[in-house]
Every structure is written in C-alpha cells, then in structure tokens.
Amino acid sequence: MRVTYRGDYALKVVLALALNYGKDVVTIHELAKRIDAPIKFLEQVLLDLKKGGFVESRRGKMGGYRLARPPGNITVGQVIRFIDGPTEPISCVRNGYSSCGDMYKCVFRKVWQDVAKTTSDIIDNVTFEALAFEADSEQEVLVYSI
Amino acid sequence: MRVTYRGDYALKVVLALALNYGKDVVTIHELAKRIDAPIKFLEQVLLDLKKGGFVESRRGKMGGYRLARPPGNITVGQVIRFIDGPTEPISCVRNGYSSCGDMYKCVFRKVWQDVAKTTSDIIDNVTFEALAFEADSEQEVLVYSI
DNA sequence: GTATACTCTACTATGTTAGTAGAGATAGTC
C-alpha cells in the first residue's frame, strides 16, 4: 500500500469534519487552513469524497462541507481505498489470479496476501470516531500541560 | 508498500537461484526464460542484486549467476527493500518525523506505523530457503498427482 | 582469436502524482 498526498489530505479532511460532526458546515477555505493543504487541490479531493458518499455540501453563501455519515461509520480503509485505490502490494493479488496464472502457483502469492490481510485488519478497524476521540484527548493533554 | 515489476522479477530470480543453490551458475538467458522476464530488463535487476551482495557472477563462456549467500540467509524483505525501496506506506513515516512536525502529533501516524510493522513482520521472516522448500514440494505434489 | 556471456550507460514511451487555472452554478444578503 502506498498513501499519496490525495489520500493523506482526504483522511485529514474527513477527520477535520469528524471533529465538527453535528455542528455547522465548514468551508474549503477553513478546511485547507486547518489541514494545511492547497485549496484548489483539496477542492478536487472533497468533490471525490462527495461522490463517494463520505461528505455532503451546501453551496452559496454560508455554504461548506460536513460529514454525510456518523464518524463511527467511516473507516480509514474505506476512505483510502476510495481515494488511492486498492491497498494490495502487487497487481496480481489485486486483480484476482490473472497475471499469476492459475496453473503455476507462485510461492510469493501467500506473502502478498498475508501483507494485504494484516493491512486490511488495521485500516478497516480504525473509525473516525476513534480518531476524533484521540485527537480531542491530545488537545486536552496539551491544554492541561501548559 | 508497493511491489514493482523490478521487485517482482528480483524476488523470482533470487528464488530461481535459490532452487539451484550449491549447483552450477545459471545464465541470464536461462533465468529470463524460467521467470518469464525481458532479458535486458533482468540484466539490470541482476546487476543491482550483485551490487546488493545477493548474487555473484562469472563472466565469459560458461559464465552465469549464483547466490552469493545461503538461501536461509536471504529474506523477501531484504530483497524487496533493496530493489523497490522502503516499504512504509507514507513518506512521513518513512523519513522519520520531518513532514509530520514533531509538535503536532498526527493521529494517523500510529496507523501507518502499525501497517509498516505488521508488513515487516511478514516479509522479514520469509527466507528463500523456506520459499525454495515450498516451491520444491509443490513440484512434487504436481508430479505425484499426475 | 573467437564465441559466449556478463557489464555499463544512455535513451524512450507511458503513466502517475501533485498540483494550477479558470469559467460556471447556487444561495444568501442588501
């Protein structure tokens, strides 16, 4: 698996919206500032996230974005797969058995499948609810430690 | 982690040489045929593997390649990291803490570190001795099942 | 000395990544 800047920004912007869940919408401008991303680049990412059903938007003045679903219902795996594509480390494991040939059993296949599985076990079990909670407590720790 | 064709060919050619360990050298021509790789591309990969201390070569007539170390002493992780580079999923986890900023603790860092760790746990514990054994028994199963 | 096989450097075509640019549509506010 390789996380691109698109994927990185997507995860961060979803987290930013998760931290604002239940409150008002947030503008791209504000989001770009919070996660330190180029605004025009983030636009595209948000548009994709909207098509993926992760966020919804309101146009015009007082417009902005918010999560389309509760943060506990969105995982890192869902977002990163939607934005960056499959997470399997090699194409033949991604696309079924085509390139390996189903007759000759490649001994590396099991290795890549194992990597894919342990990776999925992690990213599919981290919700944005958990991440938001974590980010919040960090904030508190910082506040109390001043 | 993403395995490229270079990496894939590298692993396969090392396995081919592991299956021939202790015997005579094998020519690029023969190796390219066995693993089904473009011969001129495989040349470069083998040259890299030589620089990495994985294989050694003899030039001229009767020349060819063989493993430089016992197969039990070479892991998938060693080869793939040398050929394809670091296996961490995101640059800031690859290159220490530079891009994350050490003050603000990004909540995704732990996720990527976990992915990197479980991946390493797999690829660093698969030796080419084990793979060669596996490939050999498969061969036998095929023979007996005819 | 010649055939065979490894060595080394350079070049290329294609795709991916990380943006930038700008015109268009929509919704509040005066």
Add this chain to the structure above:
DNA sequence: GACTATCTCTACTAACATAGTAGAGTATAC
C-alpha cells in the same frame, strides 16, 4: 435584482517513476 461568497467542473501542466530497449564494452573458456 445585483452582489458576493461558496461550491462545481473540466482542462492543463511540470516533474517524477516505471518498464522497458539499445548498443557498445569487457572478461573468459576453448
């Protein structure tokens, strides 16, 4: 109803990575 803030959509580009190809050069067995 104009104005302005905001999202929407398409197109373009520069830089880099990937997967090769090409060809001249060097060593070694016979």
